[in-house]
Amino acid sequence: MTSDPLATVLDAVRAAGLSTVSLDLNGVRDKAAFMERCARALDLPDWFGRNWDALADCLTDLGWAPAAPGRLLVVSGWQEYADAAPQEWVVAQEVFTDAVGYARERGAGLEIVLALGTRA
Template sequence: MSDGTLADALGAADWWYVELDLAGVTDKPAFMDRCARALGLPDYFGRNWDALADCLGDLSWAPAARGRLVVVTGWQEFALAVPHDWGIAQEVFAEAGDRWRGTETPLRVMLALGGSS
């Protein structure tokens, strides 16, 4: 843990850490592109809500880890621009967290209250 960052601490604990920075995202296609890039989603990811839910429900494509943490930053602009889509995104993230809760490799999705880094 060289500089004491969250990423360093999680890496030392063998957790997979991803920052999903949504700064500048104002529509669903940009949201899906950002998810694909940040999370390293597989090529078969269909860039729709069901596909995102499927990928987060079956993490066989993700690196092996003791746990997984996705921190969503810069989400406020997206939430204001397309509140309906933001609501669906929150549901998908919550369902994925519920799916992996209590397993040996939990998935947690957290919203950062500050801006993007």
């Protein structure tokens, strides 16, 4: 048995040919750390400006990313960031929501889910 409760779901998504990315926010308490974690986990391009607009641009124009018929981004460990910087977390959620909506309108196949696991 695996220690990752999402492993079965992620394996099924990958088997369907979709790309998966895990964004682990454990230990993130501010915007700078959030942006850095996004840059590393998503392997964002060098031009990523580490601000909300740049994150939105990267998530709505995936031309910089390897081609894939669809993408699933799983965000875990987000509760600490949400508690430490609630206004920033609201903005992050808005960016995620807008990116998914944009992708759906264009048939681009982007889904972002927040893993609810236990708090540390």
